Amino acid sequence: MSGSRAAAKARTHENLLDAAATVFAERGYGAASVEEIARTAGVSVGSVYAHFTSKEKLFVALMERRSAREFATAQAELVGGFEAAVPALDRQLLAEADSAHLAELGAEAWLHALRSPAFGAELAAHHRRVHDVVTAMVAQERERRGTTLSMSDSEVGTVATALARGLVQYRRLSPETVPDDLFGRTLTALLRGLEAPPPPPASPPASDRAVPGSVDA
Template sequence: MAGSRAAAKARTHENLLDAATTVFAARGYGAASVEEIARTAGVSVGSVYAHFTTKEKLFVALMERRAQSEFAAAQAELADGFEAAVPALNRQFLAEADSDHLAELGAEAWLYAVRSPAFGVELAEHHRRVQGVVTEMVAAERARRRTSFPMSDDEVGTVATALARGLVQHRRLRPEAVADDLLGRALTALLRGLETPGGTAPGGTAPAGTAPPAE
């Protein structure tokens, strides 16, 4: 019976996330209400709070689920190296940039987070977790290339993430200015430009036995 209860709880959890996706997409973050999400899911308002405590946590859980799915796909592609993963990365980029509700909801959530300290804390924590995964992927790719970067893995991941988010917003306004494969080409150029075999090590320190550059 414990297993049945756990399975039912898991189904309700996923059902609430699906309902939240629908409501947030239709209303935006600010106008979406817990009551409407509960109605859409066919459960009580109390059930929503029992699973997520606050609307902020529900929204972040929704972002976490999407990020986990995307990262699982990206990590599988990256097993064969960054170049092999570029087509998949471009597809993920287009799926967000060309989706009305995904791009707009992301922009609205950022603005709401800036104005609401409570939500800002929740969203910042989500971004830290995402950044951690991106940093791990950067480190794995650097090791695969047997090279070093003049910036830390975390800094490279930050630049790559910011580039992707910026291109999503730019494509929403001027789709003709952002080609379908621009993200992949830009990230490829970024990594190639950063490669410094035998040069500056991650974190900005010179590898052992390497003289510092002349000023």
């Protein structure tokens, strides 16, 4: 494939994702159709299927793009340590919780995943990829601190991801129960609380211990 053709294909791919974001936001996942997404993007239905073999895969690709952008921002902030990244993490959570279409679309997709095994498998695979990225970020921060945690990196990644999803739901329904900085403060407390205490100093070998009542030569 020539460079110009590859660039045109990449542009169409992004245009389709932009169109899908608009249609899914307006219609919801269930009511959104591939035909409307194609019309919004100004392409044929066949073009949609050439890039994404199903509506499920198109939706997951849209989620992947958003996650990739969020993780890129968080990763850049993590260069300065976890504390420096906390404000960005809080902003990302609030952006989803305070956006009606993002929060509702996420909830609708979760319900559809429970009813559709095929879509459930696609969404589960996406969540595993998100979990792997979060776990790697936990490991990076743990190594930067030079400490060990009383839970595995994977377990901390699971808890952090579940915490974010739960806070989005609570914030959407009862904003007053989720302060703007609650996610970051909770993650900070979690990491500090999981830090294992340093091991006690090793006892000297028995041969090096002074014998009570003895006098050194």
